[in-house]
Amino acid sequence: MDILSRIAQELEAGEDERVAELTREAIAQNLAPKEILDRGLLAGMNVVGEKFRAHEVFLPDVLLAAKAMYAGLDLLKPLLIRDGVPPAGKIILGTVQGDLHDIGKNLVGIMLKGAGFEVIDLGHDVPPARFIDAATENGADLIGMSTLLTTTMPVMRQVVAMIEERGLRGKIRTIVGGAPVTAEYAREIGADAYSFDGSHAVERVKRLMAEA
Amino acid sequence: MRQAVNISAADVIPEPEAVLRGLSVPEGVAADLRFQRLLRAALDILTARSCPAGLFGEIAADEFGYVYGGSGSNDPDTPLHHIYPKATGLALFAVTLGREVSREIDYLFHVREFALATILDAAASQAAELAGDAVEREFAAVLAANGLFQGETRLLRYSPGYCGWHMSGQRALFDRLRPDEIGITLRESFLMEPLKSMSGVIAAGPAAIHDFEDVFPCCAGCENPTCRERIRRALSG
Numbered sequence: 001m002d003i004l005s006r007i008a009q010e011l012e013a014g015e016d017e018r019v020a021e022l023t024r025e026a027i028a029q030n031l032a033p034k035e036i037l038d039r040g041l042l043a044g045m046n047v048v049g050e051k052f053r054a055h056e057v058f059l060p061d062v063l064l065a066a067k068a069m070y071a072g073l074d075l076l077k078p079l080l081i082r083d084g085v086p087p088a089g090k091i092i093l094g095t096v097q098g099d100l101h102d103i104g105k106n107l108v109g110i111m112l113k114g115a116g117f118e119v120i121d122l123g124h125d126v127p128p129a130r131f132i133d134a135a136t137e138n139g140a141d142l143i144g145m146s147t148l149l150t151t152t153m154p155v156m157r158q159v160v161a162m163i164e165e166r167g168l169r170g171k172i173r174t175i176v177g178g179a180p181v182t183a184e185y186a187r188e189i190g191a192d193a194y195s196f197d198g199s200h201a202v203e204r205v206k207r208l209m210a211e212a
Numbered sequence: 213m214r215q216a217v218n219i220s221a222a223d224v225i226p227e228p229e230a231v232l233r234g235l236s237v238p239e240g241v242a243a244d245l246r247f248q249r250l251l252r253a254a255l256d257i258l259t260a261r262s263c264p265a266g267l268f269g270e271i272a273a274d275e276f277g278y279v280y281g282g283s284g285s286n287d288p289d290t291p292l293h294h295i296y297p298k299a300t301g302l303a304l305f306a307v308t309l310g311r312e313v314s315r316e317i318d319y320l321f322h323v324r325e326f327a328l329a330t331i332l333d334a335a336a337s338q339a340a341e342l343a344g345d346a347v348e349r350e351f352a353a354v355l356a357a358n359g360l361f362q363g364e365t366r367l368l369r370y371s372p373g374y375c376g377w378h379m380s381g382q383r384a385l386f387d388r389l390r391p392d393e394i395g396i397t398l399r400e401s402f403l404m405e406p407l408k409s410m411s412g413v414i415a416a417g418p419a420a421i422h423d424f425e426d427v428f429p430c431c432a433g434c435e436n437p438t439c440r441e442r443i444r445r446a447l448s449g
Contacts, residue, residue: 014246014327058237060247063326070324098401103333106321151379151401182433 003029004040007072011044014064016071023072033079037116041072045114052199059107062199066110073113087118089209090140094126096147096155104178104198105146111198112144112205128158135172141212142205147178156181157189164190173208177201215354216394217266217307219346224264224309225255226338234334254331258339263310265394266347268303268414270354276302276413279388282372282381290376291424291439292413301360301416303351305369306391307343308409309336336408344369344410351414366419366446371412372402375439376430385411422446 001009003026010018019041026036048065051057091112095105102124109119120138122130131143143163145156156176163172175193176186186194193208195201228251232243243251271279276296280286286293296302313336320329348367355361372381382402386392389411396409404411415422423443431437 055238058241058247059235060250060327060331063330064246067324067326098399099403100399100405100407102318102321103330106326107330110326149379149401149403150373151403179436182435 004031004036004043007036007040008044008047011041011065011068011072012047014061014068016064016068019068020071020075023075027075027079033076033083034085036072037076037080037085041069041076042116045069049111049115049199049202063107063110066114069114088116089142089205090118090120090138091142091144091205092120092122092131092135092138092140093144094122094131094146095124096145096152096159097125097127098152098155099147099149100124101146101148101178104148105144107198108144108146108177108195108201111202115202115206117205128155128162131159132162132166132168132172136168140172141209142173142175144175144177144201144205146176147181150180153178153180153185156191160190173212175201175204175208214267214269214389215350217268217347217350219264219266219307219343221259221262221264223346224262224339224342225259226335226342228252228255230338231255231331231335234338235331250328250331251335253328254335257316257328257332258313258335261310261312261316262336262339262408263312264307264339264343264346265310266305266307266343266350267389267391267394268305268347268351269389270301270303270351271388271413273297273299273302275388276304279304279384280377280381280413282378282384285378285380287376287378287429289428290430291428292370292375292377292415294424295370295415295417295421296413298421299415299417300365301351301355301414303414303416304385304389304412305344305347305351305414306385306389306394306396306404306409306411307340307347308391308394308396308404308406309339309343310395310408311406313339314407340408340410348414351416355416360416362418364418365416366422367414367416368422368442368446369410369412369414371410374430376428382411385413419446 173192176191177195183194193204373379379402
């Protein structure tokens with residue numbers, strides 16, 4: 001088995017130390033960082049994502065794999081930047097103003113990073129303007145918003161409206177999620193996408209990026 | 213009458229299987245060894261970090277009607293609207309696990325222990341429910357001491373934010389119960405801090421008062437009908 005397949009396999013098993021070790025070895029063998037990323041780390045993470053969607057593995061398995069992904073990515077990131085390899089996309093993420101629930105948003109962030117996206121996590125209790133300022137300052141493709149409260153859902157609407165007001169519609173896409181949020185609500189407020197979990201969010205974000 | 217409830221950390225440690233269900237692991241699926249180790253570690257952290265506290269205060273039906281009305285934002289018709297007038301006893305309640313558990317979850321995410329953080333979060337959610345159970349038992353004991361707990365009496369909890377009771381109802385509930393005494397505060401968005409806290413009303417009465425068909429406006433968009441299992445348990449005793 002070649003080293004990239006072994007990286008993918010160890011990542012699937014959530015063996016972070018082995019992934020780091022093998023990634024170092026692959027770098028030492030002068031393999032292209034982009035190839036290590038695509039055929040090693042991302043290949044492994046894709047398998048984990050598929051198994052998760054098929055209910056063959058569960059959330060903790062995905063998160064152990066994600067930790068292993070990060071271990072490899074830490075080593076690759078400076079080399080990818082050196083080689084001018086762009087991330088799959090740049091996303092601003094946050095839990096909206098008034099809400100402190102972080103878990104769902106964190107899981108989405110972990111899975112998006114695991115899929116090769118650059119994620120700028122603004123944390124929780126994020127005011128509407130801060131999402132947009134962060135997106136414009138960082139040249140982000142997308143804003144992802146999460147909330148667990150019905151009372152803070154209107155903040156999502158404010159962000160979408162503010163994007164429109166600032167003439168950024170089409171340049172910055174939006175994806176929303178969280179327990180009380182539905183696809184219907186997302187449509188109603190004019191968000192570009194809705195996701196009910198992290199794994200689904202990755203698929204939706206990939207689709208939005210492809211449409212852009 | 214308001215009454216603080218002493219709850220020990222041991223009282224709120226959930227069964228590992230309950231935590232697995234909270235993580236959407238289907239019943240009958242066993243956790244592998246690594247998963248089991250993480251689960252044990254999460255429960256150890258929960259034991260060490262949680263400082264559970266509870267409070268309840270009995271309330272008459274007409275007074276509860278005022279609390280329940282809150283800011284007038286409830287659904288036009290809700291299950292609780294039909295349940296509380298038939299209750300033989302009502303108590304507002306609040307419970308919390310304290311701030312340390314949430315801090316620990318944040319810390320674990322920060323140091324990339326994603327799986328452990330997520331398992332701890334699921335365990336803490338179960339623990340908050342167990343703290344609610346402890347308060348419910350205390351209220352049942354008060355009812356029993358006053359001859360108000362009959363063989364057919366069942367207690368169930370209802371909370372703002374669920375089943376058509378608008379979250380803004382938290383304000384009237386907090387004004388009346390004052391859970392700041394056990395360290396719970398309310399933000400403008402009606403979010404409780406610490407996060408692993410719970411509040412609402414405990415309704416006591418014959419099992420049949422808790423039974424309802426899912427025909428209410430809130431039922432239409434409900435994607436997590438946990439009420440069905442709660443009603444089934446209440447009816448089966």
